[in-house]
Amino acid sequence: MTGTTGAPGTPLHLAVALDGAGWHPAAWREAGARPGELLTAAYWAELVAEAERGLLDFVTFEDGLGLQSAAFHQPDDRTDQVRGSVDAVLLASHLAPLTTRIGLVPTTNVTHTEPFHLAIGIATLDHASKGRAGWRPQISSRAADAAHFGRRTTPRLTEEDVTDSELIAKRLCELFSEGAEVVEAARRLWDSWDDDAEIRDAATGRFIDRDKVHHIDFQGTNFSVKGPSITPRTPQGQPPVVSLAHASTPYEFAALSSDVVHVTPHDRAGTGAILAQVAEAVKRTGRDVTSRPLRTFADLLVLLDEKPGAAARRLARLDETAGAELTSDAEIFTGTPGELADLLLDRHSVGLDGFRLRPAALPHDLTAITRGLVPELQRRGAFRTEYESTTLRGHLRLPRPVGRYAKAG
Secondary structure (H helix, E strand, O other): OOOOOOOOOOOOEEEEEEOOOOOOOOHHHOOOOOHHHOOOHHHHHHHHHHHHHOOOOEEEEOOOOOOOOOOOOOOOOOOOOOOOOOOHHHHHHHHHHHOOOOEEEEEEEOOOOOHHHHHHHHHHHHHHHOOOEOEEEEOOOOHHHHHHOOOOOOOOOOOOHHHOHHHHHHHOHHHHHHHHHHHHHHHHHHOOEOOOOEEEEOOOOEEEOHHHEOOOOEEOOOOEEOOOOOOOOEOOEOOOEEEEOOOHHHHHHHHHHOOEEEEOOOOHHHHHHHHHHHHHHHHHHOOOOOOOOOEEEEEEEEEEOOOOOHHHHHHHHHHHHHOOOOOOOOEEEEEOHHHHHHHHHHHHHHOOOEEEEEEOOOOHHHHHHHHHHHHHHHHOOOOOOOOOOOOHHHHHOOOOOOOOOOOOO
């Protein structure tokens, strides 16, 4: 087990992954899509407001160091799919004061970005959102990304590599190890200010207690960080770290570094098998899930419509527009909100804590989640009817960690 079990009576968690016009490459050409607004703040604000109306735990924002491409491991020259995006952390920071309860989880690259900058960016988001920030660290799987920085090279994945998740993980193993060091450095920077380090006493002229602001002196394989952070400790202490994992090395990364891991089973049996692999990774790393629970979410790419068969027909139309059948690392679901509720509750009973749903087309499939799926789960007593917490850690039922440098008493 990884900290909770998806047994009846345990809370079901739901998140959505927002990306462009949706996760189907042809979604931007659908009626109702707004391709001219994809880079506007108002577009994203409306999507996240809708997700919050659905009482979802959090939303994730994709990011990258290069233009999107049909193949994740290398760039392409296609002009018939959405290309271009905005910075995920800056977007989440903009959305923070426009929302009140939903968690905001941007993706950032940890291979080419300085750990200090990553740590203070997420810490700032946690302050701006009053405790609703999360962080999805992502290694660089595309060798071409290194050319933007000119400081290093990274492994170039071959066409054979990308046929198997284990082959990919093997080729990128050193980057995952480095990524775990980046997360550890960030966590130490988040702890480098004690909770009560700020005094702000104008009468005495003392703004901080210098004994409660600490150097972290972190030494990684390829970098070092002296610290302290420039950003005081945040409302959550440490914003939750979220990772996506498809193979043994990423499972171990999650066991070492994450609070939430997204996995990609394609059926009930696969769900149990992956949960067993995650549990084994937790055991190998020696993680105590009693004090540091690891929440497990399954990703599903969803097309939802009220009428039976309508979602499958819509997928066929989208595929025809795209000129190719939709493929995904995650399971693709087409059906009604009720049918999806059946599937989620069945997989929840296998041991999953929750699900991150990837809407195929926006806003259609997002509103189908918030106005169709969520009410269906609520009718079954399986999902909250109001937010019970004001922080992302609270939504996920994760404890607030004690600062490691704070002196007891």
